[in-house]
Amino acid sequence: MKKNNKSAKIISIVGARPQFIKLVPLSKELRKNGFKEIIVHTGQHYDDNMSELFFKELEIPEPDYNLGIGSGSHGEQTGKMLIAIEDILLKENPDLVIIYGDTNSTLAGALASSKLHIPLAHIEAGLRSFNKNMPEEINRIVADHLSDLLFAPTETAVENLKREGIEKGVYLVGDIMFDALMHFSKIGEKKSKIIEILNLKPKEYYLATIHRAENTDNYERLKNILEALSNLDKPVVFPVHPRTRNKILEYKLDSLLKGSLVTVEPVGYLDMISLEKNAYAILTDSGGVQKEAFWLKVPCITLRAETEWVETVRYGWNRLVGADKEKILDAALNIKPGENVDFMNEYAAGKICERVGEILGGSK
Numbered sequence: 001m002k003k004n005n006k007s008a009k010i011i012s013i014v015g016a017r018p019q020f021i022k023l024v025p026l027s028k029e030l031r032k033n034g035f036k037e038i039i040v041h042t043g044q045h046y047d048d049n050m051s052e053l054f055f056k057e058l059e060i061p062e063p064d065y066n067l068g069i070g071s072g073s074h075g076e077q078t079g080k081m082l083i084a085i086e087d088i089l090l091k092e093n094p095d096l097v098i099i100y101g102d103t104n105s106t107l108a109g110a111l112a113s114s115k116l117h118i119p120l121a122h123i124e125a126g127l128r129s130f131n132k133n134m135p136e137e138i139n140r141i142v143a144d145h146l147s148d149l150l151f152a153p154t155e156t157a158v159e160n161l162k163r164e165g166i167e168k169g170v171y172l173v174g175d176i177m178f179d180a181l182m183h184f185s186k187i188g189e190k191k192s193k194i195i196e197i198l199n200l201k202p203k204e205y206y207l208a209t210i211h212r213a214e215n216t217d218n219y220e221r222l223k224n225i226l227e228a229l230s231n232l233d234k235p236v237v238f239p240v241h242p243r244t245r246n247k248i249l250e251y252k253l254d255s256l257l258k259g260s261l262v263t264v265e266p267v268g269y270l271d272m273i274s275l276e277k278n279a280y281a282i283l284t285d286s287g288g289v290q291k292e293a294f295w296l297k298v299p300c301i302t303l304r305a306e307t308e309w310v311e312t313v314r315y316g317w318n319r320l321v322g323a324d325k326e327k328i329l330d331a332a333l334n335i336k337p338g339e340n341v342d343f344m345n346e347y348a349a350g351k352i353c354e355r356v357g358e359i360l361g362g363s364k
């Protein structure tokens with residue numbers, strides 16, 4: 001490993017929407033501290049409003065490599081990424097690879113780096129749903145067990161790692177998405193016009209997102225959720241993830257997109273924050289959206305049986321209702337705010353960068 005951290009070469013691997021958002025604060029911090037960062041976009045997400053929009057709006061440096069892998073089965077998608085990432089790692093010979101979250105891009109990055117013995121850092125380490133039916137759970141477990149540096153967002157995440165025997169290289173640094181939210185929330189206040197465009201009254205609409213495979217790839221669950229969302233007492237703004245759009249068409253459930261549902265294309269991050277902040281409540285199966293609702297103090301109803309973000313439930317801001325139509329309706333009609341939690345601005349990206357610097361500089 002190089003002794004002078006200023007000349008260290010770091011490869012950041014991203015591929016899906018939430019990873020572009022997580023990349024922003026850390027990439028800025030790494031570059032500010034003189035690291036040479038190379039961004040690899042696997043191409044897992046490729047629609048303009050799932051990828052390009054985020055790079056433009058959030059001013060993320062153009063990826064040095066776009067692998068253009070696209071969609072496919074888990075094996076096909078991950079396998080193609082593994083081959084392509086390995087080529088880049090052999091060519092670039094980085095001092096560190098950084099992977100984010102729990103997608104197939106995370107898994108491929110973890111496998112490629114660790115097989116080549118390149119030090120690996122995992123952002124958002126230690127999250128567990130304890131449900132191996134979720135592809136994300138498998139990706140997280142493998143990524144954590146292969147990583148040398150594990151940046152955990154919460155105490156719970158640190159405990160989860162400890163339970164699996166991982167203590168070395170674990171740093172509790174706070175949540176990088178909190179940095180992103182705080183930064184872009186201010187910008188969004190000036191720039192986003194989505195509330196006016198959709199003619200919404202603040203706190204008089206719900207916001208909904210669905211994309212988890214367990215909900216989209218199951219006819220009954222998807223039907224129940226859409227039936228509940230279309231029967232709520234206020235408009236439900238629903239930016240439709242491409243996976244969900246495809247499944248709604250395949251299952252011929254598009255006739256349920258009526259009543260209270262207001263479907264829109266996936267929106268950019270600034271519009272999303274504005275929609276979240278002004279919502280009466282949020283219904284979602286997204287990991288990132290549950291956390292953002294918590295930090296913005298907007299009640300959340302999670303369309304899953306479990307969550308990795310247990311703090312959101314502990315403080316009363318989040319209710320887990322699964323895909324049960326009656327439970328969804330009941331939760332929405334009985335919204336209560338949670339406890340007053342004082343969120344600490346941990347400045348996660350700064351801390352991560354400091355640790356990376358110490359380690360690459362050889363002082364740890």
Ligand code: UD1
Nearest residue numbers: 016017044045046047050071072102103104135136242243
């Ligand atoms: C992926 C991640 C999930 C993450 C989510 C964030 C895995 C296993 N899943 O789920 O953890 O929460 O991203 O949004 O890595 N599609 C398009 N255009 C796109 C992208 C996807 O049409 O730009 C469609 C394709 O039909 C594709 C399907 O969506 O097959 C699913 O995409 P994929 O990236 O495999 O998984 P996500 O559901 O997006």
Ligand code: UDP
Nearest residue numbers: 017018239266267268269272286287288289
């Ligand atoms: N998001 C967005 N536009 C949308 C839906 C989500 O910008 O139309 C943002 C959201 O605010 C959060 C992130 O994308 O920051 C969450 O991504 P997603 O729900 O796709 O994945 P997950 O967090 O579940 O992995």
